[in-house]
Amino acid sequence: MIDNKKVLAIIPARGGSKGIPRKNIKTIAGKPLIAWTIEEAKKSRYIDRLILSSEDSEIIEIARAYGCEVPFVRPKELSEDTTPGIDPVLHAINQLPNFDYVVLLQPTSPLRLLEDIDGCIENMVSIGAPACVSVTKTEKSPFWMYTLQGNKLLKPLIKQDEVISRRQDLPDIYALNGAVYVADINWLLIRGSFLEDETAAFVMPRNRSSDIDTEEDFFFCEYSLGRR
Template identity: 50%
Template structure:
């Protein structure tokens, strides 16, 4: 609880995965991928409860063995490739009611820390914002990006006069690690993103998103490298 608000942590992990089969259960650094998110969330001082939404019995069993509550099985209609994340979050809020805020934690961000989770929560509630999302600074600035026309001429995405890299403004992208929203607000808007959403900046080193086998290989390398 923070500032008198009840806060629900939600880990979403469906069984199907095209890029990496059984991705959420792949062993990395001695535990399943989903275990890194569960461990970080269970150490949070601000989450009142952590639950899993999954359609997969094996994922549910593994999550429970690692200390994560799994009070329901997600319906198949919400587990396909076309299912939207908003539907999954709202389904959880209806099954697990009476929370003021919901924090979405995806297992594909295993390097996010407990401090990041609690930092996003504090930033959202301290700012009295309806939502907050985690971000990281991009490697390549869109101010130096171009579109190529049919005649092969190039056109800058943004008209600007930045001649030197050090003059470019900092630009950030969603890193997928932590999302928080006021529960009733999310039910109405069905999104974490609005003009009133605030951002919590994370370092790139904790912003890895596991989507491809090469991402998984890089994660294995990071975890095996002495810090």
């Protein structure tokens, strides 16, 4: 609870994964991937209830073994490759009323720490924003990116009157890292997205911002977790 507002945290983890089969429960640095998110979320000062949303019985069993509540089984139609990421969140909110804020914690961000989870919640409340999402400063600037035209000629992704030639002159650019999403539930039910003009940003360091999508991501995170 924060400022007398009740906080629901949701870990979405479906069984299907094309890039890395059974990714959410694949062992990484000695634990199932999902365990890293569960254990860190349980340390939060603000989360009142931590739940898993999944249709997969094995994922459910493992999540419960690590102390995560599973109050329902996610419908199969909300667990497809084409299911929008917000749909399981809205489903969980409707299943579990009487909360004020919702926190989305994807299990594919095992490097996130307690300070990132609680920091994102605190940031939203202190700013007075209806939502806050975690971001990280990008290594590659879109001001130095191009698309290829049909004749293979370069076309700048961002049109500039004068091309920036020095890295130190480039503006800071931030990208979503997928680690933490927080929102006022009433606002989210109306907007249907964490990302709107009113959404605030919580900046995380690059070394905690990996989102596992490929085998290379997995190996990097395993190495990073092993060094902790």
